[in-house]
Amino acid sequence: MEVMMADTDSRILIVDDDVHNVKYLEAVLGTGGYSTRIATHGEEALEITAIFKPDLILLDLIMPGIDGFEVARRLKLDPATKNIPIIMITSLDDRDSKIRALEVGAEEFLTKPVDRAELWVRVRNLLRLREYTNFLANHTQILEGQIKQRTAQLTSSYRETIQTMNRAAAYRDEETGAHVKRISYYCVELAETMGMSADFCERIFYASPMHDVGKIGIPDSILQKPGGFREDEWEIMKSHSALGAKMLDGGESPYLTMGREIAMWHHERWDGTGYPHGLAGEEIPLAARIMQIADVYDALRSQRPYKPAFTQTRALDIILNGDGRVMPGHFDPQVLDAFRISSRRLLEIYDTEFASAGH
Numbered sequence: 001m002e003v004m005m006a007d008t009d010s011r012i013l014i015v016d017d018d019v020h021n022v023k024y025l026e027a028v029l030g031t032g033g034y035s036t037r038i039a040t041h042g043e044e045a046l047e048i049t050a051i052f053k054p055d056l057i058l059l060d061l062i063m064p065g066i067d068g069f070e071v072a073r074r075l076k077l078d079p080a081t082k083n084i085p086i087i088m089i090t091s092l093d094d095r096d097s098k099i100r101a102l103e104v105g106a107e108e109f110l111t112k113p114v115d116r117a118e119l120w121v122r123v124r125n126l127l128r129l130r131e132y133t134n135f136l137a138n139h140t141q142i143l144e145g146q147i148k149q150r151t152a153q154l155t156s157s158y159r160e161t162i163q164t165m166n167r168a169a170a171y172r173d174e175e176t177g178a179h180v181k182r183i184s185y186y187c188v189e190l191a192e193t194m195g196m197s198a199d200f201c202e203r204i205f206y207a208s209p210m211h212d213v214g215k216i217g218i219p220d221s222i223l224q225k226p227g228g229f230r231e232d233e234w235e236i237m238k239s240h241s242a243l244g245a246k247m248l249d250g251g252e253s254p255y256l257t258m259g260r261e262i263a264m265w266h267h268e269r270w271d272g273t274g275y276p277h278g279l280a281g282e283e284i285p286l287a288a289r290i291m292q293i294a295d296v297y298d299a300l301r302s303q304r305p306y307k308p309a310f311t312q313t314r315a316l317d318i319i320l321n322g323d324g325r326v327m328p329g330h331f332d333p334q335v336l337d338a339f340r341i342s343s344r345r346l347l348e349i350y351d352t353e354f355a356s357a358g359h
Contacts, residue, residue, distance in 0.1 A: 009035075009055075010034050010035065010055050010056070010127055011034070011035045011036075011037070011052060011053065011054045011055050011056075012029055012034050012035070012036050012037075012054055012055065012056045012057070012058060012123070013036070013037050013038075013039060013045065013048060013049060013052060013054035013056075013057045013058070014026065014029075014036055014037070014038050014039070014058045015038075015039045015040075015041075015042070015044075015045040015057060015058065015059045015060055015063070015068070015071065016038075016040070016058070016060040016063070016089065017040045017041060017060065017063050017064060018060070021060070021089075021112070021114075022038055022040075024114070025058060025089075025114070025119075026038070028116055028119055028120075029123070032120075034123075037052045037054070040063075041063050041064050041065045041066075042063055042065050042066035042067065042068070042070060042071040043065055043066065045057070045059070045071050046071065046074060046075070049075065049081055049084070050080070050081075054084060055084070055085075055127060055130050056084065056085050056086075056087070056123060056126055056127055056130065057075070057084055057085070057086045057087070058087050058089055059071060059072060059086050059087065059088055059089065059106070060088075060089050060090065061088055061089070061090035061091075061092060061097070061101070062090065062091070062092075068088055068090070068101075069100060069101065069104050072086050072088070072101070072104045072105050072106050073104040073105065075105070076104065076105030082105075083130070083133055083246060084130070085107045085108070085126035085127075085129060085130055085217075086105065086106045086107055086108075087106070087107065087108040087109065087110060087122055087123070087126065088101040088106045088108070088109035088110070089109070089110050089111075089112060089114060090109065090110075090111060090112065091111070091112045092111075093111050095231060095232055098232050098235070099232075099235055102235055102236070102239060107126055107129075107217060107239070107243065108122045108126060108219075108236075110122060121219055121220065121221070122219060125216070125217055125218070125219060125220075126217060128216060128217075129216055129217040129243065129247065132216065132247055133246065133247050136247060136248070136250075136256075179298055179302065180208075180209035180211075180212075181209070182298055182349055182350060183208050183209055183211065183291070183294055183295065183298060184204075184205045184206070184208055184209055185205075185349045186208075186294035186297065186298065186346055186349060187204045187205065187208040187287075187290050187291060187294050188201050188204060188205050189342050189345050189346060189349065190290050190293070190294065190335060190338045190339060190342055191204055191290060193338040193341050193342045194290075194334060194335070194338045200287075203254050203255055203258045203287075204258060204262075204287050204290065204291075206255045206259075207255050207256075207258035207259035207261075207262055207287065208259075208262055208287070208290075208291050208294070210244065210248060210259035210262065210263055211244070211259075211262045211263055211266045211291055211295065212240060212244065212263075213244045213247055213248070213259075213263060214239070214240035214241060214242070214243030214244025214245070214246075214247060214263060215240045215243075215244075216243075216247075217239075217240070217243045218236065218237060218239075218240050218243075219236070222236055222237055223237075224305065225305065226305035226306060227305070227306055228306065238267070238275050238276060239276075241263060241264050241265070241266070241267055241275070241276050242264065242276055244260075244263030244264070245260045245263045245264035247263075248260040248263055258285075258287050261285040261287055261288055262285075262287050262288050262291045264276070264288070265277070265279060265284050265285060265288035266288045266291040266292050266295060267292070268280075268283075268284045268288060268292070269292070269329075269330040269331075270284070270289070270329060270330055270331055270332050270333070271327075271329045271330060273330070274292075274330070281332075284332075286332075289331070289332040289335050290335055292330075292331065292335075293319065293331050293332075293335050293336065293339050296319060296326060296330075297315055297319060297339070297346060298350070300314070300315035300318055300319070300326075301315050301350050312343075312347050312350075316343055319331070319336075319339065320336070320339075320340060
């Protein structure tokens with residue numbers, strides 16, 4: 001396979017008590033120029049992490065002393081290390097272990113023996129996620145120090161950051177680029193119909209395209225898979241909500257604050273059957289409730305690897321009357337009323353942006 005050269009500043013901590021596994025992982029990562037450190041047990045991993053400050057951790061699940069689950073849990077609870085991506089590496093292939101790894105905060109997992117190509121893909125994607133997270137945090141910190149003197153410039157810079165992140169997401173999938181443009185206009189139309197303030201409408205215009213930015217960290221093999229997902233793949237796919245919220249965490253920009261709410265909770269449902277937290281009713285932030293119906297509408301109207309594009313009439317029927325998978329009870333009744341009132345305008349937006357995307 002073609003070796004993808006690494007950023008020489010990228011640091012990876014390998015945590016494994018098996019010498020052969022360590023040598024193999026060192027050899028694979030060394031060909032790309034990554035800087036690596038080794039820990040042979042959980043306590044040592046925590047100590048080295050504090051000093052080495054890795055950009056990524058490859059963490060064996062079964063080790064002497066504290067196991068990989070506990071190491072991951074402690075790292076994710078510590079503000080200084082919670083944003084370090086973790087790939088669990090284990091010989092266990094059962095569903096419960098994989099789900100538990102995700103629950104304690106691991107972003108990915110690999111099964112031994114580790115496939116070289118799969119390792120490269122996971123490492124590349126998570127380091128990309130880490131890079132964007134660091135960029136956003138550093139950029140926000142610098143700009144917020146000048147907020148009193150440069151309010152206008154700060155707002156402009158936030159918007160540029162958002163556009164950069166959206167372009168990064170669109171790079172993974174051309175359809176995603178057209179999708180996020182339409183989403184902005186859908187959300188503003190619904191918010192205006194509901195009588196929301198001009199400030200709210202402006203914020204949701206810039207925040208809503210960030211709803212799926214966490215998909216940057218989802219492997220291509222899952223993100224672009226035609227057909228349905230296996231249960232373990234679906235758990236990974238659903239993790240994009242938390243990944244996106246993590247990328248947008250830490251800033252005080254109203255755009256990023258709303259963007260984080262939308263990224264985290266736009267798959268929640270009014271009746272409590274959504275994910276990731278099963279929130280219901282007004283527990284779900286309003287911006288996420290608006291985003292939810294806009295996202296469903298655009299997904300129905302658009303072609304996907306697993307479905308054709310539905311007509312406007314079919315999409316409206318599914319959302320307003322239900323088809324078993326999508327039900328009216330999934331949506332905030334007030335947002336659903338606004339959707340019904342705005343449906344003709346949403347059609348115009350879809351047709352205009354669909355045409356401008358070159359379809």
